[in-house]
Amino acid sequence: MNRTFKSILKNRNCRWGLIILVPVILAGTLGVYIAPYDPVYQNLDQILKSPSLKHLFGTDFYGRDLFSRLIYGSRITLGISLSATLLAILGGTLLGLTAGFLRGWTDRIIMRFVDVFMGFPRLFAVLLIAGFCKSGFVTTVIVLALFSWMETARLVRSETLAIRETLYVKAATALGLNKWRIARTYIFPNLLGTVITSATLLLGTLIIIESSLSFLGLGTTEPTASWGTILSQGRIDPVGAWWIATIAGLLIVITVIGFNLLGDGLKQLHDESKL
Amino acid sequence: MNNDTGKPFLKVSNLVVDYARGGFFSRRKNVRFVAVDNVTFSVMQSQTLAIVGQSGSGKTSLAMAILGFVQPAGGTIEFAGSDIRNLTASKSRPERPRIQPIFQDCGAALNPQMTIGRAISDGLPVSLPSSRQKSQVLELMSRVGLPGDLFQAYPRQLSGGQKQRVCLARALAVGAECLILDEPFSAQDLSVQAQLMLLLRELKSGLDLTYLLISHDLTTVRLLADKILVMRGGKMIEFGDIAEILSAPQTDYTKELVRQAGILPQ
Numbered sequence: 001m002n003r004t005f006k007s008i009l010k011n012r013n014c015r016w017g018l019i020i021l022v023p024v025i026l027a028g029t030l031g032v033y034i035a036p037y038d039p040v041y042q043n044l045d046q047i048l049k050s051p052s053l054k055h056l057f058g059t060d061f062y063g064r065d066l067f068s069r070l071i072y073g074s075r076i077t078l079g080i081s082l083s084a085t086l087l088a089i090l091g092g093t094l095l096g097l098t099a100g101f102l103r104g105w106t107d108r109i110i111m112r113f114v115d116v117f118m119g120f121p122r123l124f125a126v127l128l129i130a131g132f133c134k135s136g137f138v139t140t141v142i143v144l145a146l147f148s149w150m151e152t153a154r155l156v157r158s159e160t161l162a163i164r165e166t167l168y169v170k171a172a173t174a175l176g177l178n179k180w181r182i183a184r185t186y187i188f189p190n191l192l193g194t195v196i197t198s199a200t201l202l203l204g205t206l207i208i209i210e211s212s213l214s215f216l217g218l219g220t221t222e223p224t225a226s227w228g229t230i231l232s233q234g235r236i237d238p239v240g241a242w243w244i245a246t247i248a249g250l251l252i253v254i255t256v257i258g259f260n261l262l263g264d265g266l267k268q269l270h271d272e273s274k275l
Numbered sequence: 276m277n278n279d280t281g282k283p284f285l286k287v288s289n290l291v292v293d294y295a296r297g298g299f300f301s302r303r304k305n306v307r308f309v310a311v312d313n314v315t316f317s318v319m320q321s322q323t324l325a326i327v328g329q330s331g332s333g334k335t336s337l338a339m340a341i342l343g344f345v346q347p348a349g350g351t352i353e354f355a356g357s358d359i360r361n362l363t364a365s366k367s368r369p370e371r372p373r374i375q376p377i378f379q380d381c382g383a384a385l386n387p388q389m390t391i392g393r394a395i396s397d398g399l400p401v402s403l404p405s406s407r408q409k410s411q412v413l414e415l416m417s418r419v420g421l422p423g424d425l426f427q428a429y430p431r432q433l434s435g436g437q438k439q440r441v442c443l444a445r446a447l448a449v450g451a452e453c454l455i456l457d458e459p460f461s462a463q464d465l466s467v468q469a470q471l472m473l474l475l476r477e478l479k480s481g482l483d484l485t486y487l488l489i490s491h492d493l494t495t496v497r498l499l500a501d502k503i504l505v506m507r508g509g510k511m512i513e514f515g516d517i518a519e520i521l522s523a524p525q526t527d528y529t530k531e532l533v534r535q536a537g538i539l540p541q
Contacts, residue, residue, distance in 0.1 A: 167380060167384040170344060176370075176371040185389070190388055
């Protein structure tokens with residue numbers, strides 16, 4: 001474990017990814033202790049104050065401290081995106097592995113499901129369902145995961161098809177190991193590189209989609225803070241209150257870059273088999 | 276050992292292996308390519324049968340059919356008296372370990388994410404306590420000439436010869452009785468070839484193993500084999516005692532193979 005952690009720290013992409021993400025994740029988990037103000041407290045004397053020492057990132061239209069709201073918002077945004085990514089990756093990996101390993105009818109049925117789900121434009125489908133259902137954390141996670149597992153399933157399936165033809169899988173079959181043991185110990189560990197790449201790409205996309213949903217008023221709603229709702233406020237006066245949209249937008253972009261860097265680094269390490 | 280009396284250990288009769296040719300856009304649909312055409316032979320226990328022939332002669336397809344990786348289009352394969360044509364079916368899974376492959380690309384035959392110790396112990400019964408598993412693996416490693424400190428090593432940290440030894444130890448761990456050695460020496464340098472050959476001889480005499488040695492190199496084959504099967508274009512063109520065939524080859528093809536190997540017929 002210690003060796004794995006050292007390898008992660010030695011990798012440049014992983015290091016930069018962690019430098020970006022550790023503060024964001026810490027802010028999300030320890031927000032209560034870090035945030036200088038209550039994120040929903042409206043101080044009408046402090047409406048639209050630009051960044052200063054008193055309010056690091058300024059205040060919004062209700063006089064709420066933006067720094068505190070972004071810290072609390074990271075918990076919502078990252079919580080939703082990470083949970084949805086985890087669900088989608090789990091489902092996609094399981095279905096892709098099953099389809100590629102068992103082939104035949106199982107493969108055909110699973111892949112037709114993939115085709116059907118891929119037929120819907122993701123954002124449109126998510127908007128449609130979010131419009132009909134009561135918005136909230138669980139609903140958003142389920143809706144996002146439901147329309148995000150297909151790319152992973154396709155990637156994992158094609159990788160599984162290649163791995164099942166390798167000599168080490170043939171050797172394992174000759175040892176008399178059962179199918180599920182081969183899938184678990186021979187195929188799955190060699191799929192991890194693909195799964196990690198898929199997860200980081202998806203996480204970046206889902207952070208943006210979650211923010212878009214909140215921006216459109218279909219995800220997290222006011223007064224709860226999320227990066228999307230804060231960004232949405234910024235459009236009211238993007239010039240006069242420039243700091244609202246700029247800081248929230250930058251935070252989204254930097255976090256997505258952080259996850260992509262970490263994913264790239266983990267993929268590199270896995271390919272070199274240092275993980 | 277030349278023991279030709281009694282029941283054959285491995286008996287292949289009229290074996291046919293074919294593959295579909297042509298893709299979706301091909302005009303030649305439903306055309307089959309016959310890789311192994313009506314091959315019949317038998318091997319007694321603790322004998323070594325060399326299967327020789329140039330590339331594309333059907334040697335590996337024959338081995339794949341015996342291992343159950345390719346479903347034969349015809350013929351029978353009997354191992355120790357039982358039909359093993361459907362080795363892929365889960366019902367015959369307990370029978371599978373009795374025949375083990377040793378591939379030419381031994382590096383590709385080891386899971387890159389698995390340590391050597393784990394790779395060798397993977398065929399051992401799951402019910403065996405881990406301490407017993409480890410001691411058995413270390414015993415096998417020493418038997419094939421691998422130092423015990425490679426237990427935690429990964430395949431990428433091993434040389435070609437060491438990887439080949441790991442594959443042998445893995446085959447022995449599941450109690451293999453017959454090894455199908457597919458060009459085991461071709462990727463090794465001369466000194467490693469000699470060491471592996473000695474090891475194979477030692478294992479054969481110590482464990483009563485039966486070998487099917489696939490090779491295109493008659494010089495190595497004649498040092499290990501008791502019998503020889505010469506293949507060309509999927510067909511068996513000569514089969515018999517190695518000394519007899521190499522000293523008096525019957526077909527021009529075998530004569531050419533013997534000439535290329537620099538073995539002078541007596």
